[in-house]
Amino acid sequence: LLSLSSLVCSSAAAYMDEPNLSKSFLPHYEPDHGGAVDSSQDTRLPVFTVDYDYVQIPYEVTLWILLASLAKIGFHLYHRLPRLMPESCILIAIGALVGVIIFASDHKSPPVMNTSIYFLYLLPPIVLEEGYFMPTRPFFENFGSILWWSVLGSLLNSFGIGLSLYGVCQIEAFGLTDLNLLQNLLFGSMISAVDPVAALVVFEEASVNEQLYMVIFGESLLNDGITVVLYNIFIAFTQMHRYEEIESIDVFAGFARFFVVGLGGVLFGIVFGFVSALTTRFTHNVSAIEPLLVFMFSYLSYLSAETLYISGILAMTACAVTMKKYVEENVSQNSYTTIKYFMKMLSSVSETLIFVFMGVSTVGKNHEWNWAFICFTLFFCLIWRTLSVFALFYISNKFRTYPFTFKDQLIISYSGLRGASSFSLAFLLPVNLFPRKKLFVTATLVVIYFTVFIQGITIGPLVRYLDVKKTNKKESINEEIHVRLMDHLKAGIEDICGHWSHYQLRDKFKKFDNKYLKKILIREHQPKSGIVSLYKKMEIKLAIEMAESGMKISKSSTASLESGRNRRVRRLSAAEVASMRDVLAHNLYQVRQR
């Protein structure tokens, strides 16, 4: 922790020199930078010189990333801490600490977390990772419930919270009468963006049943997109409201836009996904840049969608889901590992940075406290989430073979943690349209802190206490073969019955995929069967595991020899030869069975 605090100080010091936000993040692209050119005062040739402006942006970005990484390492250094609370709590706390240091030394609000940084650079890696590692099959098996819950749940929460708060604002004693209906609705949409990463981590640890996991996962995937769209529509309405009345045609346009933004985003993503898959077909001689194509094409889909004001989040998710299958068949094993782990790394760093930034941005002068508004916001957030969960799942359960139990619904409603999305949207509010932006920011932060700290820490024990249905799914070739057989069987039965459902749909898509898509997108001479490629993956995983476990045996034998080291040169050499003989004896099977 010593190294951590020293880094915090150095990073804080970096900011003290540069209290101005806009300057701090503007690059200095001086075409004339050339060594000691600027030192025209001192005409002697200097042996030392310092030029901080030149490297400022990359330097500060690097320092922030390192601070976040070290905070993460520090958190995981002791095994107890990760069991007690989610990572986000500590990261926010550290961020707040840094914020306090900067604030105390400078008496200005710390100059971090610009919203365009969030939406352009920090969010995409997280969205990409979620989309890319989405378990496709269970997602589409629960697609109906997921769509039903994320779309209607978000809408119900947004409007519910917005309208209830508008009701509260009518009470004059609270001093909130200047907040009109539109502003309240906008705040409702903003505060409905949930970020259940912490909940998902708990679910994975407790290995809860798949359908519960998938509903929360799907919500985390779609909810952001939906609330951002709602938010933008409300902003546009507020804008219009200043000049003229909102007519019914505008409300229709709003609905139209909702669909354009959502479906357009998905379509966009699919197109980019196919283009990206097609490109990786031709990279067999330049496998070094394969990971880059995956990252760049998905980022391009996000940016292009954002340019056209359609949902970048949905575009990127769709792009990742589409390309994944084909890209994985095309790229080399090493590129596959690089893509996988680099994606996880990027997303993990983004997440860490976001929480740290959130902590930093908490400190400052941009707050307005209003007991009534803040308490009611918190209350309505909890109430409306619970209400919408029980109402919507009551309906959707009627159409499901395996209904969501009462316990499941309780867990879903409890996992409505708020995070960076709400926070960024609050900071994004234009002050000229929202004179009480500070109140909104404060209320959002209170809700985030409450849900992350209180709910985040207690959801683990709650899941364990309620003892929800567990899953015991494991990946195996045997299961994969049986699942496939059952798929064909069910599709056949449905064909005979004349019943049309997702089994049929999947069967049709698979045929189309095999007949056309795979032929276009996947390299020739690649195994075209999903089973074969799954088998390949597992075979390689097994091989690596075996090689590593072989090493573990040898490791222990090496460790015992350590004490005998460090004596004399000849002895050392002999000990190593002995160790080598030992290792060879353990692992010779590899050579033998060739």
Add this chain to the structure above:
Amino acid sequence: LLSLSSLVCSSAAAYMDEPNLSKSFLPHYEPDHGGAVDSSQDTRLPVFTVDYDYVQIPYEVTLWILLASLAKIGFHLYHRLPRLMPESCILIAIGALVGVIIFASDHKSPPVMNTSIYFLYLLPPIVLEEGYFMPTRPFFENFGSILWWSVLGSLLNSFGIGLSLYGVCQIEAFGLTDLNLLQNLLFGSMISAVDPVAALVVFEEASVNEQLYMVIFGESLLNDGITVVLYNIFIAFTQMHRYEEIESIDVFAGFARFFVVGLGGVLFGIVFGFVSALTTRFTHNVSAIEPLLVFMFSYLSYLSAETLYISGILAMTACAVTMKKYVEENVSQNSYTTIKYFMKMLSSVSETLIFVFMGVSTVGKNHEWNWAFICFTLFFCLIWRTLSVFALFYISNKFRTYPFTFKDQLIISYSGLRGASSFSLAFLLPVNLFPRKKLFVTATLVVIYFTVFIQGITIGPLVRYLDVKKTNKKESINEEIHVRLMDHLKAGIEDICGHWSHYQLRDKFKKFDNKYLKKILIREHQPKSGIVSLYKKMEIKLAIEMAESGMKISKSSTASLESGRNRRVRRLSAAEVASMRDVLAHNLYQVRQR
């Protein structure tokens, strides 16, 4: 190529909207970005909107990277092309094409390749990759020759070319009399920065002998650093020259600075390398961010060094060399793969981008043609390199057990390809100090084009024609054990003789390393022997290869079944089961021998 040209057009179109360089690369951090806020003219709610400004920077960066990647893919699509010419030729040509398109449509110089972008973002990945993958042992075995050649060779070339050109400038008929000695010396230092990547690729393919390879490799590693330092010193002198005379104390300060910059950089890098290695000791629970630490710490070393005006290139190289050994022992296998391949990817993309940018920047109005200056520059570049090679190796050969043959020296002098460093330094010249900057830029570009195209294309045939001594080094456990034994033996013999050489030095360092450094920097319970970890690496490599070759057998059997697919559901299923049985029969040994 169709998709390529369409991308070129779209990218060019992106620039046509934005002809202003400085604006094009300045970010638009509008804190008020929020959906349709800006469309205050049209008060109806728009269903579609476009906001390009918001995403401009990341969008254009992504497009450039994609353009470069696609150019690379296109180049490697046909097997013949890479044998005919180095990649850089095609990339420069494509860049020039893009430049012509932008120039023709806009009548302005294309707005790319800002030098601070080069030094802050494009160069570091290449330096890191070179440093990280440097073969440590042969490098330090040939350290004397490498240092001798890179330092003295660079100095000899810089001063030789500078002074000769100054002589040419004295002839009034050429119209160059306004170029003074300092400006010529500066130009000499700039044009001496070689970039022998293309030569290294050829050497690797032809597997030339190790010492030849290492000298060129070492030159590529150190030469950049040295010429940049010289360049900065000359810039500072030119600056001073405007106000007063340069005194002998300044020349001494220049020499002092030369050492401060060089040795300071190396020291800086070593410190950062140790810190980075120490940090990875504690990442066992957060292995996802291990690659990040490697990248961030080495980048930080580069930036910190640049801030203090000491050589960032040398700092980063030293950092990479220092950390590599310990980091590789600490991080997980997956992190290791990710670090390795992501580093290669980043460096490959940087290189590609640099060449494309170089092509783009060729086109424009910033040229001045002077036959005499340009021809003499080219002539002196060739002459001085040949002279310095033969002179310096004549001396160093007297101290070597295996001298560099005449053929080796010929190849070394022919591999003096110029590249991005010279080019960036030329663009970096401050116009107020160098009124004839345009002439320098043009001359530099001509030298680059000549060496890259003429020498780059012919060096492959030349190496093959001269038939230089080949190497047949292969990595194997057996060899490693014998080499170690020989090391200890030689150190022992030298100990007895009382002779002090690098065997002794290495032995002393190894003892120190084992006794202190490894204990501090490497995690506990890791195999501490280099042989064991090498064995582990090779074992895993073998395991992956075996799993993949097992798949190749199965692949062919799957391919033969493809014709039998696409018939009916039942058949398909049966075929797949059969294929599975086949694959299992081929690979069951893995399960059996467990």
